[in-house]
Amino acid sequence: VTDAIITLTTDFGEESPYVPAMKGVLLSINPAARMVDLSHLVPPQDIAYVAFFLAEAIPFFPRHALHVVVVDPGVGTNRALLYAEAAEHRLLLPDNGAITLLAARHPVKRVRRLAEPRYWRPSVSATFHGRDILAPVAAHLSLGVHPDSLGPAVDEWVRLEMPIAVKEARGWRGEVLFIDHFGNLLTNLPADQLPDRPFRLRIGEKEHQVRRVRAYGDGKIGELVALVSSGGWWELAIVNGSAAREIGARRGDGVQVMLAG
Amino acid sequence: VTDAIITLTTDFGEESPYVPAMKGVLLSINPAARMVDLSHLVPPQDIAYVAFFLAEAIPFFPRHALHVVVVDPGVGTNRALLYAEAAEHRLLLPDNGAITLLAARHPVKRVRRLAEPRYWRPSVSATFHGRDILAPVAAHLSLGVHPDSLGPAVDEWVRLEMPIAVKEARGWRGEVLFIDHFGNLLTNLPADQLPDRPFRLRIGEKEHQVRRVRAYGDGKIGELVALVSSGGWWELAIVNGSAAREIGARRGDGVQVMLAG
Amino acid sequence: VTDAIITLTTDFGEESPYVPAMKGVLLSINPAARMVDLSHLVPPQDIAYVAFFLAEAIPFFPRHALHVVVVDPGVGTNRALLYAEAAEHRLLLPDNGAITLLAARHPVKRVRRLAEPRYWRPSVSATFHGRDILAPVAAHLSLGVHPDSLGPAVDEWVRLEMPIAVKEARGWRGEVLFIDHFGNLLTNLPADQLPDRPFRLRIGEKEHQVRRVRAYGDGKIGELVALVSSGGWWELAIVNGSAAREIGARRGDGVQVMLAG
Numbered sequence: 001v002t003d004a005i006i007t008l009t010t011d012f013g014e015e016s017p018y019v020p021a022m023k024g025v026l027l028s029i030n031p032a033a034r035m036v037d038l039s040h041l042v043p044p045q046d047i048a049y050v051a052f053f054l055a056e057a058i059p060f061f062p063r064h065a066l067h068v069v070v071v072d073p074g075v076g077t078n079r080a081l082l083y084a085e086a087a088e089h090r091l092l093l094p095d096n097g098a099i100t101l102l103a104a105r106h107p108v109k110r111v112r113r114l115a116e117p118r119y120w121r122p123s124v125s126a127t128f129h130g131r132d133i134l135a136p137v138a139a140h141l142s143l144g145v146h147p148d149s150l151g152p153a154v155d156e157w158v159r160l161e162m163p164i165a166v167k168e169a170r171g172w173r174g175e176v177l178f179i180d181h182f183g184n185l186l187t188n189l190p191a192d193q194l195p196d197r198p199f200r201l202r203i204g205e206k207e208h209q210v211r212r213v214r215a216y217g218d219g220k221i222g223e224l225v226a227l228v229s230s231g232g233w234w235e236l237a238i239v240n241g242s243a244a245r246e247i248g249a250r251r252g253d254g255v256q257v258m259l260a261g
Numbered sequence: 262v263t264d265a266i267i268t269l270t271t272d273f274g275e276e277s278p279y280v281p282a283m284k285g286v287l288l289s290i291n292p293a294a295r296m297v298d299l300s301h302l303v304p305p306q307d308i309a310y311v312a313f314f315l316a317e318a319i320p321f322f323p324r325h326a327l328h329v330v331v332v333d334p335g336v337g338t339n340r341a342l343l344y345a346e347a348a349e350h351r352l353l354l355p356d357n358g359a360i361t362l363l364a365a366r367h368p369v370k371r372v373r374r375l376a377e378p379r380y381w382r383p384s385v386s387a388t389f390h391g392r393d394i395l396a397p398v399a400a401h402l403s404l405g406v407h408p409d410s411l412g413p414a415v416d417e418w419v420r421l422e423m424p425i426a427v428k429e430a431r432g433w434r435g436e437v438l439f440i441d442h443f444g445n446l447l448t449n450l451p452a453d454q455l456p457d458r459p460f461r462l463r464i465g466e467k468e469h470q471v472r473r474v475r476a477y478g479d480g481k482i483g484e485l486v487a488l489v490s491s492g493g494w495w496e497l498a499i500v501n502g503s504a505a506r507e508i509g510a511r512r513g514d515g516v517q518v519m520l521a522g
Numbered sequence: 523v524t525d526a527i528i529t530l531t532t533d534f535g536e537e538s539p540y541v542p543a544m545k546g547v548l549l550s551i552n553p554a555a556r557m558v559d560l561s562h563l564v565p566p567q568d569i570a571y572v573a574f575f576l577a578e579a580i581p582f583f584p585r586h587a588l589h590v591v592v593v594d595p596g597v598g599t600n601r602a603l604l605y606a607e608a609a610e611h612r613l614l615l616p617d618n619g620a621i622t623l624l625a626a627r628h629p630v631k632r633v634r635r636l637a638e639p640r641y642w643r644p645s646v647s648a649t650f651h652g653r654d655i656l657a658p659v660a661a662h663l664s665l666g667v668h669p670d671s672l673g674p675a676v677d678e679w680v681r682l683e684m685p686i687a688v689k690e691a692r693g694w695r696g697e698v699l700f701i702d703h704f705g706n707l708l709t710n711l712p713a714d715q716l717p718d719r720p721f722r723l724r725i726g727e728k729e730h731q732v733r734r735v736r737a738y739g740d741g742k743i744g745e746l747v748a749l750v751s752s753g754g755w756w757e758l759a760i761v762n763g764s765a766a767r768e769i770g771a772r773r774g775d776g777v778q779v780m781l782a783g
Binding site: 011013014016020021022023024025037044073074075125126131 | 575
């Protein structure tokens with residue numbers, strides 16, 4: 001299908017000419033490509049952020065979509081660029097661990113290292129492989145080039161060490177994995193493992209009153225509530241406010257759940 | 262038409278995976294849908310903001326477009342989700358008043374409460390109906406599902422109380438309805454009602470020198486001017502500057518026009 | 523081709539209803555148009571910024587794309603609106619110099635002043651020609667209207683005075699032309715003119731240690747490096763940091779390269 005869907009996720013921001021240059025390259029090779037912006041506001045060079053982002057966003061896309069991800073502090077060095085399939089989802093991205101969390105639920109297969117310059121721009125800069133390699137490769141794939149022709153198969157790729165929540169005698173110990181636009185804290189505490197009885201909650205160094213609710217609107221305005229996030233984790237939110245700002249919480253802060261009794 | 266236009270307006274921000282998840286769901290049901298981002302920077306939970314935004318943007322779209330609006334502090338509670346037509350413009354949105362200003366000029370008809378889970382995602386979260394209900398319903402509508410099959414007709418929906426400017430003996434009393442990206446103050450003073458003779462202007466507690474001009478460029482750089490906004494209201498602007506910042510004005514501030522003589 | 527590509531570059535921001543209104547107008551005239559957002563975060567009224575932006579982005583697009591640019595402090599005054607071709611790239615924009623840098627590498631030809639109201643909205647505001655003139659003209663062009671029918675040919679248009687780097691006895695003197703999302707400083711120093719031997723660097727009033735590298739990842743984290751930008755200029759960057767913030771550099775700051783020996 002020449003009018004394939006190609007999504008773009010970068011840390012390039014929206015005021016710089018970098019995303020436009022990628023879009024231009026894509027359309028120059030496949031004018032019928034349909035580009036979908038996922039985000040260009042990944043914090044600069046933040047691999048852990050984009051790893052969470054991809055795990056929460058990619059699974060909702062149809063299988064024929066192609067996802068180009070450019071968060072690439074190692075551009076121009078000897079880090080590899082990869083084509084990978086996570087379940088049926090197709091990605092093009094630097095080999096820096098960004099696929100880790102997605103891969104945990106959607107087994108990665110058919111990984112190729114991009115090594116065929118005939119699918120690249122004729123001149124490749126040392127600072128912008130998103131434009132010079134990933135965008136043209138995506139466009140060629142969307143025109144029917146077979147992934148196996150992009151370069152050699154590889155068995156190994158970088159995996160981030162992702163923090164895993166730990167069950168304790170009287171609760172769980174995890175951490176804040178992601179803070180969303182609303183300031184809600186998304187944790188790595190598994191939603192199906194937390195009981196309905198009262199509990200105490202520690203975020204970072206401080207203990208908080210928190211009430212388990214089903215929906216934001218079930219809490220009072222300004223109240224700290226715990227609920228199941230749309231991605232299936234425990235989420236801590238201040239109703240109509242920003243938990244991150246009001247609590248002073250940051251990504252990576254420890255979260256401890258202590259069951260009563 | 263399977264390649265229908267579906268616009269998206271949310272308060273989700275652009276750095277979170279929520280808008281991407283909605284786009285993925287839409288494309289999974291109708292891969293040919295053409296999605297148009299209107300804004301994802303509506304201030305969180307700000308119904309009055311999005312009400313103004315929709316009234317200024319939607320009327321310019323062709324009638325076959327479908328507008329999905331997700332500013333939804335009541336997600337997961339018993340607030341309804343609606344399909345509504347404002348003149349010929351088709352919207353999907355929570356029943357929270359966001360349609361109020363659009364409806365004032367484009368009469369609302371054929372309102373349906375979404376009640377048919379066969380058009381939803383199989384599993385519906387309590388925190389993200391944009392992804393689990395509104396996006397799939399939009400995709401099904403774009404494939405030709407008839408609005409009447411979405412759920413029962415309803416006669417009542419939430420209306421915001423919108424501030425209306427008041428004519429006084431020697432002028433008008435209104436307020437700042439919206440502050441745009443430039444810091445221009447859009448008021449609820451009707452453009453066709455303000456005379457050409459000199460007037461004094463009070464914004465909030467403070468009186469200001471202001472000159473009526475036709476275009477920004479007719480004022481001097483740094484000058485506070487009043488002109489007719491592109492939406493047909495009185496607008497207060499500082500030429501090449503930010504009226505909001507330099508005056509310290511905020512949405513909801515009173516605006517009083519006092520005619521000379 | 524009715525499904526032509528139309529790109530949008532503005533200083534309207536993403537939270538205001540202005541870009542949506544333009545998109546609605548475009549789609550109302552040509553429902554098959556494919557719109558591509560380049561940026562809506564050009565700093566307000568910043569012609570020099572958008573001039574650099576266009577020069578770095580437009581050349582990557584296919585020739586049939588049409589580029590609408592609305593950074594327009596003179597809207598409603600007697601400044602002209604232009605159709606112009608830079609090499610084969612087609613643009614619609616106010617006559618304010620924004621095309622200057624693009625034109626330096628891609629000769630401008632066939633410039634027309636927009637003067638045929640039959641391609642405009644029936645009612646034209648004094649504050650929003652992007653919506654009322656440029657968007658409908660773009661849509662009509664995408665439907666096959668010939669550029670020559672838009673208005674009279676013009677020979678003269680506004681050119682910005684762009685700062686040009688100067689060769690000195692022992693180096694170069696230039697300036698910071700653009701600061702990107704990462705805080706990297708893009709200068710007007712020509713990449714192919716800087717030697718490999720050591721040099722000293724002055725930015726604004728202050729001298730800095732700097733090392734020439736090929737890629738960001740070749741420097742140490744926190745190190746100030748000089749490298750060839752993806753657009754072919756000398757770029758100053760702090761590895762995994764923001765040169766703009768950490769050095770306190772601003773656009774327009776002088777940059778002096780002093781060769782050793």
